[in-house]
Amino acid sequence: MSTIKEIQTEIIEDFTIFDNWMQKYEYIIDLGKELSPLKNKYKTEENLIKGCQSRVWLHAEYTKGKIIYTADSDAIMTKGIVAILINVLSGQSPSEISNAKLDFLNDIGLKEQLSPTRANGLVSMIKQMKIYALAYSK
Amino acid sequence: MLDINKIRAQFPILKRKVNDKDLVYFDNGATTQKTQSVIDAETNYYSYENSNVHRGVHFLSGLATDKFEETRSAIQEFIGAKHKHEIIFTKGTTDSINLVANSYRTLLGKGDEIIISEMEHHSNIVPWQMCCEISGATLKVIPLLDNGCLDMNEFDKLLSENTKLVSVSHVSNALGTINDIETIIAKAHNFSAKVMIDGAQAASHITLNMQKMDADFYCFSAHKMFGPTGVGVLYGKEEILNKLPPYQGGGEMIKEVSLKKTTYACLPHKFEAGTPNISGVISFKQAIDFIKEVGVSEIAKYERELLQYATTEALKIEGLKIYGTAAHKSGIISFNIEGLHPYDIGVIVDKMGVAIRTGHHCTQPIMDRFNIPGTARISLAVYNTKQEIDICINAIKKAKLMLS
Numbered sequence: 001m002s003t004i005k006e007i008q009t010e011i012i013e014d015f016t017i018f019d020n021w022m023q024k025y026e027y028i029i030d031l032g033k034e035l036s037p038l039k040n041k042y043k044t045e046e047n048l049i050k051g052c053q054s055r056v057w058l059h060a061e062y063t064k065g066k067i068i069y070t071a072d073s074d075a076i077m078t079k080g081i082v083a084i085l086i087n088v089l090s091g092q093s094p095s096e097i098s099n100a101k102l103d104f105l106n107d108i109g110l111k112e113q114l115s116p117t118r119a120n121g122l123v124s125m126i127k128q129m130k131i132y133a134l135a136y137s138k
Numbered sequence: 139m140l141d142i143n144k145i146r147a148q149f150p151i152l153k154r155k156v157n158d159k160d161l162v163y164f165d166n167g168a169t170t171q172k173t174q175s176v177i178d179a180e181t182n183y184y185s186y187e188n189s190n191v192h193r194g195v196h197f198l199s200g201l202a203t204d205k206f207e208e209t210r211s212a213i214q215e216f217i218g219a220k221h222k223h224e225i226i227f228t229k230g231t232t233d234s235i236n237l238v239a240n241s242y243r244t245l246l247g248k249g250d251e252i253i254i255s256e257m258e259h260h261s262n263i264v265p266w267q268m269c270c271e272i273s274g275a276t277l278k279v280i281p282l283l284d285n286g287c288l289d290m291n292e293f294d295k296l297l298s299e300n301t302k303l304v305s306v307s308h309v310s311n312a313l314g315t316i317n318d319i320e321t322i323i324a325k326a327h328n329f330s331a332k333v334m335i336d337g338a339q340a341a342s343h344i345t346l347n348m349q350k351m352d353a354d355f356y357c358f359s360a361h362k363m364f365g366p367t368g369v370g371v372l373y374g375k376e377e378i379l380n381k382l383p384p385y386q387g388g389g390e391m392i393k394e395v396s397l398k399k400t401t402y403a404c405l406p407h408k409f410e411a412g413t414p415n416i417s418g419v420i421s422f423k424q425a426i427d428f429i430k431e432v433g434v435s436e437i438a439k440y441e442r443e444l445l446q447y448a449t450t451e452a453l454k455i456e457g458l459k460i461y462g463t464a465a466h467k468s469g470i471i472s473f474n475i476e477g478l479h480p481y482d483i484g485v486i487v488d489k490m491g492v493a494i495r496t497g498h499h500c501t502q503p504i505m506d507r508f509n510i511p512g513t514a515r516i517s518l519a520v521y522n523t524k525q526e527i528d529i530c531i532n533a534i535k536k537a538k539l540m541l542s
Binding site for chain 1: 157479480481482484485486489496497511512540541
């Protein structure tokens with residue numbers, strides 16, 4: 001398993017091949033479509049992160065010292081970024097997740113998608129992922 | 139015929155690029171852009187006229203007060219109010235509604251009823267819920283029909299001797315419906331109920347005449363009519379405003395203060411505690427002048443033409459559904475495309491320089507009524523063009539292609 005840092009470097013490299021926003025967005029949309037589905041039983045009110053614009057469901061499971069995240073969103077662009085975050089953080093240990101810096105999102109030009117004013121639930125989702133990590137690290 | 143290029147030239151922001159594309163601004167329902175004259179008036183005030191109003195004996199204070207009061211007179215004329223002191227300056231429409239809900243509350247008790255509608259902006263729902271919670275009055279709601287009009291038969295059934303106040307919007311911000319407020323006002327008055335109209339989406343789009351309309355309260359925001367943010371208007375009939383207690387206490391709203399008892403100032407100052415947004419009020423006059431110069435009826439005519447064109451073009455997109463299909467509509471198109479989330483449409487067209495609004499538009503009850511998470515919304519202003527509509531429609535088509 002690669003480290004969070006290694007995965008981030010890979011993602012940044014993946015994004016350098018795009019010449020324009022459209023290719024980048026199409027890639028994110030594809031990532032959203034390919035994200036492994038969240039089981040219906042986890043699409044609960046409890047797992048729902050309400051954004052003003054789009055909604056995100058996040059489920060976390062702790063096995064063998066690692067946290068496995070699964071998630072979904074009703075908006076596909078949001079879901080694509082959710083997929084990137086899961087790619088980076090899922091399967092890592094609680095302490096690594098807690099300490100992870102997610103600056104790579106700026107490097108791939110997705111900072112605007114994560115601004116609180118977008119209210120798409122992503123900022124709250126990252127916070128929630130870290131809260132799970134903190135909870136499991138005890 | 140309006141010279142749209144001449145109108146556009148007055149709005150400096152329309153020349154800018156967004157994401158390397160010419161800006162196409164279709165979020166006028168949220169806020170409109172500002173004329174150069176409004177921007178200049180703000181700067182000019184702080185550069186050469188800054189002083190507090192209604193207080194000082196010195197030259198600048200007199201100048202600021204005169205200009206401040208000139209805006210009040212301009213608004214009185216613009217909305218056909220009987221008296222100048224019936225114009226109260228507030229922070230905006232939300233503030234105006236809160237003022238009435240707070241002050242009117244003192245006249246209400248158990249058994250009294252307030253009627254709002256299912257199409258209201260949250261700012262015309264929550265203050266009344268709070269008002270009812272404290273006063274013990276009951277809140278009743280006029281339901282929506284499928285086309286986005288109010289169910290007037292149900293309104294008839296809701297009205298009774300217990301109805302003390304009806305508060306509805308002139309134009310729905312999420313559906314574009316223009317409500318038949320004259321009928322609503324007349325029917326409510328038959329039961330001696332007062333009527334408040336939320337005119338936030340109407341004030342620069344529909345000709346207003348308070349004396350003819352006969353609303354007891356009417357309110358709107360400067361920033362949705364080419365003026366600055368943080369300035370709103372509450373119009374109220376003199377006799378009713380005189381009966382209401384003040385909303386906030388402080389400076390400027392008093393006649394005499396002692397530590398035992400305070401007497402309040404006359405209208406309009408009774409409702410204008412504290413230092414107001416002086417630069418905003420003064421520059422707001424420039425926006426009123428702009429609207430008057432173009433002409434509200436000319437604006438309405440042109441916007442109707444744009445709305446018709448945009449509606450026809452939008453409906454050519456397969457799977458696109460418009461929410462709000464009333465015969466009598468303002469320049470707002472709220473839509474969804476089958477299988478797509480409005481947020482996705484919004485972020486993609488933004489990349490093409492097109493600013494539209496997505497989400498629930500602060501009208502969650504409407505979204506619940508239609509069982510949707512939100513819509514994408516195009517809202518028009520007089521500086522928009524058919525070419526911009528073409529750009530927007532093409533951007534939506536491209537978004538659809540990318541997302542499908």
